[in-house]
Amino acid sequence: MTPNRRQFLTAAGLAGLGAAVGPGVAAAPAKASATVDASEQQVAFFGQHQAGIATTTQGYVQFVALDLMSDAASDLRGVLRELSEAAGRLTAGQPVGPMQTGDSPPVDTGEALGLGPARLTVTFGLGPKLFDRVGLGARRPAPLVELPSFTGEQLDSSICGGDIGIQLCADDPQVAFHAAHDLTRLATPTAAPRWSLSGWGPTLNSRGRPTPRNLMGFKDGTRNIMRQEVGALERFVWARAPESPAWMHDGSYMVVRRIEMLFDHWDSISLDQQQQTFGRYKQSGAPLGERREFAPLDLHKRSHGSLTIPRDAHIRLASPEYNHGKRLLRRGYSYVDGVERGGDSVAGGLLFICYQRDPRDQFIPIQRRLANYDNLSQHIVHVGSAIFACPPGAARGSYVGAGLFS
Numbered sequence: 507m508t509p510n511r512r513q514f515l516t517a518a519g520l521a522g523l524g525a526a527v528g529p530g531v532a533a534a535p536a537k538a539s540a541t542v543d544a545s546e547q548q549v550a551f552f553g554q555h556q557a558g559i560a561t562t563t564q565g566y567v568q569f570v571a572l573d574l575m576s577d578a579a580s581d582l583r584g585v586l587r588e589l590s591e592a593a594g595r596l597t598a599g600q601p602v603g604p605m606q607t608g609d610s611p612p613v614d615t616g617e618a619l620g621l622g623p624a625r626l627t628v629t630f631g632l633g634p635k636l637f638d639r640v641g642l643g644a645r646r647p648a649p650l651v652e653l654p655s656f657t658g659e660q661l662d663s664s665i666c667g668g669d670i671g672i673q674l675c676a677d678d679p680q681v682a683f684h685a686a687h688d689l690t691r692l693a694t695p696t697a698a699p700r701w702s703l704s705g706w707g708p709t710l711n712s713r714g715r716p717t718p719r720n721l722m723g724f725k726d727g728t729r730n731i732m733r734q735e736v737g738a739l740e741r742f743v744w745a746r747a748p749e750s751p752a753w754m755h756d757g758s759y760m761v762v763r764r765i766e767m768l769f770d771h772w773d774s775i776s777l778d779q780q781q782q783t784f785g786r787y788k789q790s791g792a793p794l795g796e797r798r799e800f801a802p803l804d805l806h807k808r809s810h811g812s813l814t815i816p817r818d819a820h821i822r823l824a825s826p827e828y829n830h831g832k833r834l835l836r837r838g839y840s841y842v843d844g845v846e847r848g849g850d851s852v853a854g855g856l857l858f859i860c861y862q863r864d865p866r867d868q869f870i871p872i873q874r875r876l877a878n879y880d881n882l883s884q885h886i887v888h889v890g891s892a893i894f895a896c897p898p899g900a901a902r903g904s905y906v907g908a909g910l911f912s
């Protein structure tokens with residue numbers, strides 16, 4: 507962060523910054539007061555768990571991975587504190603700092619003025635390489651392993667990894683972008699952006715809402731862990747002893763995979779082949795052989811002598827029944843970016859984000875099985891990858907990751 511911006515934040519006391527925005531810009535944005543009930547649109551940043559994990563998925567994501575430009579634990583601590591404070595303001599629909607700063611550039615870049623909080627959540631994670639680098643190797647949680655390589659992946663290192671992962675979700679894409687933009691500016695020069703991606707069309711994670719479709723046209727999230735499943739969140743999502751240290755208690759581990767869909771190939775196969783690939787009907791989302799989307803899976807069911815849900819169908823191989831009962835909380839978003847390499851289609855796919863209690867028991871073995879046997883593998887390619895430990899939520903006045911330094 508430049509001295510000027512740091513000075514202004516300190517001078518403004520970091521509170522009531524709405525009043526410091528500058529002439530002609532009200533603290534409570536005009537549109538917010540006219541059309542948006544800010545309290546309904548606000549998701550609390552401070553609390554037991556970080557928001558953005560078991561929060562009902564918002565319409566849009568902006569993901570940013572930053573690299574720490576320093577080897578000092580004090581710099582990591584400083585940047586986490588500063589970003590948490592700013593996230594507290596952004597999620598309340600406030601600017602990160604003043605716009606009227608004399609000859610210096612505005613601290614808040616202004617593109618979200620008047621848009622309200624839009625259910626913005628900011629979720630921070632720490633990458634595995636960070637711990638040794640800042641002399642905290644002994645505090646690295648055991649579940650935070652480097653991901654192994656998987657069959658068929660074609661990872662591009664420029665869109666992999668990162669020391670600090672920030673998932674920003676909101677019901678307005680500009681609110682999510684603004685948060686990413688201003689948090690990245692605040693982190694500079696202590697941390698610099700490594701990769702970033704925006705997306706829309708979230709995986710379902712809450713009962714009673716229609717299931718969104720992914721870019722292959724299938725409903726995504728039908729058998730996800732729903733935010734109402736408190737027992738499943740406890741068992742499969744929140745970090746717990748003995749595998750996680752006390753400072754991670756109530757946190758989680760986030761795996762991010764940028765998965766490109768090979769539309770040229772996918773668009774050339776029949777509806778029946780597409781449905782066999784997933785093991786569900788495209789239109790209704792029901793498992794093959796069933797009529798209702800949320801009908802239970804019967805993985806033993808046979809029709810005309812063969813398994814109704816094929817042996818290599820995505821939902822069979824990803825199911826808890828095939829993975830020692832293990833489940834994941836998926837929070838993926840669709841993205842598009844450029845043109846398919848060597849193909850005739852736009853390039854796009856799924857920014858697959860999942861949360862879990864221990865990736866060594868959940869994402870890694872599930873993905874190993876999918877990479878080797880899933881029929882879907884011939885229609886997708888994993889090109890980006892990252893893993894982060896997401897500490898528990900911060901108490902008001904504290905910051906995300908504080909427990910790491912105590």
Ligand code: HEM
Nearest residue numbers: 724725726727728729730765821824825826856872873886
């Ligand atoms: C582009 C890649 C992917 C696409 C398009 C995709 C799509 C889908 C769809 C349509 C379903 C069925 C509906 C549902 O229950 O959500 C599903 C289920 C599931 N997927 Fe994926 N998925 C992809 C990658 C992955 C990956 C990488 C993993 C984990 C390593 C994964 C794990 C799961 C799980 C756990 C289920 C629920 C299975 C069940 O219990 O029924 N998926 N996916």
